[in-house]
Amino acid sequence: MAWDLSCVDWQDRIRRGQSLMPDLPDLDVARGERAVRIFNRLRIPDIVGTPLLADACGEWFREIVMALHGSFDPVTRERMIRELFILVPKKNAKTTLGAATMLTSVLMNERPRGEFLIVAPTKEVAQLAFDQATGMIDLDRGLRKRFHIQDHKKTITYLTTGATLKIKAFSPDVMTGVKPSGILVDEEHVVAERADADRVMGQIRGGMVSQPEAFLAIITTQSERPPRGVFKGDLKKARAVRDGLVQGHTLPILYEFPPDIQKASTVPGQPAPWENPALWQMVLPNAGRSITVPRLEDDFREAKEKGLEELTRWASQHLNVEIGLALRNDRWAGADYWEAQADPDLTVSEIVARSDVIVAGIDGGGLDDLLSLTIMGRDSVTAEWLQWSKSWVMEGVLQLRKREASQLQDFVKQGDLVIVQEPGMDIEHLADTLGGVNKSGKLAMVGLDPMGVGAIVDALADRGIEGPRVVGVSQGWTLSGAIKTAERKLADGSLLHCGQPIMTWAVSNAKVEARGNAIIITKQAAGYLKIDPLMSLLNAVVLMSKNPQAKPTMAGFMRRGLLTA
Incomplete structure (x- = not known):
């Protein structure tokens, strides 16, 4: 026993x-x-x-x-x-x-x-x-x-x-x-x-x-x-x-x-609770012997002067503060608000039930990328944007991307990533998911990178999603508006997501570059790290920003109080 x-x-x-x-x-x-x-x-x-x-x-x-x-x-x-x-x-x-x-x-x-x-x-x-x-x-x-x-x-x-x-x-x-x-x-x-x-x-x-x-x-x-x-x-x-x-x-x-001290600051510009040196003794059992709090305070000030990325790294190593988002100096501004906007109760079925209209964004490149889908609904009462995602990856990527293999396996266990053995199976799974959403009558549009998407377009057409509802979303600097829209809606609390670790990972991987008056998030800037789930979200943001409309339903009228049961 x-x-x-x-x-x-x-x-x-x-x-x-x-x-x-x-x-x-x-x-x-x-x-x-x-x-x-x-x-x-x-x-x-x-x-x-x-x-x-x-x-x-x-x-x-x-x-x-x-x-x-x-x-x-x-x-x-x-x-x-x-x-x-x-x-x-x-x-x-x-x-x-x-x-x-x-x-x-x-x-x-x-x-x-x-x-x-x-x-x-x-x-x-x-x-x-x-x-x-x-x-x-x-x-x-x-x-x-x-x-x-x-x-x-x-x-x-x-x-x-x-x-x-x-x-x-x-x-x-x-x-x-x-x-x-x-x-x-x-x-x-x-x-x-x-x-x-x-x-x-x-x-x-x-x-x-x-x-x-x-x-x-x-x-x-x-x-x-x-x-x-x-x-x-x-x-x-x-x-x-x-x-x-x-x-x-x-x-x-x-x-x-404890959780109330470990958490990040909820007020921009204000220090997190763990930044108070008076509390550090809690997690330093050998203080006064191999380490002292005054020495750590000097290191803390140096780390803070170097920026949020170094401060975050320092806190993880010297105070055991668990990192939720790997924030860097060149991070996407929306990353600062991402964790606060998580609603773990959101599911794709919940989004379908609450929304008056739904759009979808798709991102996927070669066989060594993730094929990612974002479902985004607009709440019929509050007009909040509600987000859910899923990704698929070829089995060979785990060998090709050994540095990230353990991370990808975690996402598989959490149900947010599916490993497929044969090319095309990922597209079929994605199309089946969207086909189920389409049956609600609320799916207005599906947006995707127009390069190399013939197989995806064909699979969607087989599920009744075709014609003007499937649109190409230009990438690069033209996504600048979607990037800024997403970060603003995260900051004002009107974009909610279901707290999936794979999206948190993709957000933390994103690097921003300035191009003239625009900002871009690209796979090249992110290097070996994957951002495909975030790119699918941005594609969905482009569509939702067009204020799409779906066919009105009796349930939608009832939620708005225009009809009674």
Whole structure:
């Protein structure tokens, strides 16, 4: 039976500066205290005076060491805490404390030839972890006699049991032939950007199955971009355990602001709640040791002077502020208002029911692009513009665009992106979607880039959508009016969308360029990042700006109060 690892009052605790460790009544305190004693005796090798961890580490991490090792049952040899998920900002000694934890685990281990790994996102971080671990051994005469260090193999062997601690950079061959007793993954948010991250993390977890005492420890900061892939999934799971929504074997220790502080400013020109340095102590468990708030304040001012993009990146790394939109200096102005205009209750059927007229925008290029559809309705009562989208992508794009593969897989799981195996299937799916909307009698027009759309036009005609209702929308500088219209309607609150992550991603990818008196958003400006869903929205905006009319319906008259039932 799993332990209850929830900490449902975490918001109150973090505000008061209290421990985030849940109550663990079944913990083997004696075993846990033994691990803490070993941990405390290790020294930090790259700080003047090489202080003991007993002095240089905060109590917050000693609690983690005790919980991890005290959750081991010596009779069943099963570890009740099989995973750690620690979310903590930079400069809180993650790599150093992680190396110390793994050394402690090797010394506590009873399995002959047990295998332990530290997996880092890059060779540089792997080297740092190795230097920290070997430095701790070199500073202790007793440990020097009991360990054999092989620099060329990045391997440390405990001579008493034959257990090894290996430090590796993240790659698919990490788990080749390994049956780990313990693994630490450093900076999972960086690892998650790899196309094969899901597979490798699956191998890591699968390799632990045969070892009942095995554990996986993940120590990471927030991502510099919206969370994605395996990092997003593990973060979601850890939050669910912490909040008591699910039971599991993951111990979540998440140093992040409560939602009311983490949110962005809702008043233009006003600072966000998290920008108040008086609140930073909440998410800095090692403050006063490896980091100080005054030093962070200096960095904060420098980041703010460089602009919103650098400030956003800085906040994600140093305060664990989760990024919703990757805002840049050359961002589209509408991005500043995008998140505030989300209505998660909007669906395509809801838009059809509420609207007196509907238009659609389509964008899609070659086989390595997303084929994107936007449905936009005009509310028959409030005249608000209501937006929903869906996209399709060829299966081969995930191999071609490996950098974005994990992000695209997330959109598939969320239901906003469909992967198709054969050319043409995406067009058929899109046409079927529009055919269903057309049956409402409210679809006035469909707009699309006039280049290379013959197959789409034919598919729409087969569903009864043809003639003057299918129009070409000129691209480039001629979209300047639609770009400005969309950003104004987002700013004044009259454009609502259903909060789909794929649209948030596309909006954050958009880069704006000035062309004479016009502004443009182009795929060339966005580079390898995709903006097709946003372009389909702009095509729909062009049509809705023409004030289209659909055939009046009895339902429409009733909603406006012109008829009674």
